Amino acid sequence: MLRRMTTQKRIVYQALEDLGHASVEFLIEYLRRKNEQISLATIYRNIQALLAEQKIKIVNLRGNDVLETVKEDHAHFICEQCGSIEDIIVDKEKIISRTSKNCIHQIKNCDMAFYGLCRNCTKNRKGKENEVRL
Ligand SMILES: [Zn+2]
Ligand SMILES: [Zn+2]
Incomplete structure (x- = not known):
């Protein structure tokens, strides 16, 4: 179970790394198109977890909140x-x-x-x- 969580978290992180910068909506769309079995709740949960762990962050660009990996x-x-x-x-x-x-x-x-x-x-x-x- 823990292992599965980690994998899904990695999928979310990897997607954001591929995209560079993406709004939450765009990231969700991208993930669901690539990986149809990942649920919306799972994506949200992993985004929250990655934010809490400071592996990803929110930046505001021109009034839009976008996510990016912390680097x-x-x-x-x-x-x-x-x-x-x-x-x-x-x-x-x-x-x-x-x-x-x-x-x-x-x-x-x-x-x-x-x-x-x-x-x-x-x-x-x-x-x-x-x-x-x-
Ligand atoms: Zn251009
Ligand atoms: Zn950046």
Whole structure:
């Protein structure tokens, strides 16, 4: 029984790792499509358990709560065209220490998001520009 639980938990964790970032609804849909015998209650229970164990966490991006696996501290890049979310590495400590110098508050952490065009959308846009020119 315990073993089965662990397996299901691993399935949920693995799915989130594959997806990178996903809303609870999207993760459920993905899991049910891939693994039809997993029940909704099981998915919810395992999401809660993984959250409690701090193996996954909730991040709020543009007003949407999304889940991701807990990993190295990072910021997010969000494509303004297709909405894709990527992790990007930033020197948070440096940013916090610099910002602290100009701030009367005691800063402990920061969440950052960067916006622009992802590599795919940049490529597509360039392709179109070239077409027009030809
Ligand atoms: Zn994009
Ligand atoms: Zn992330």
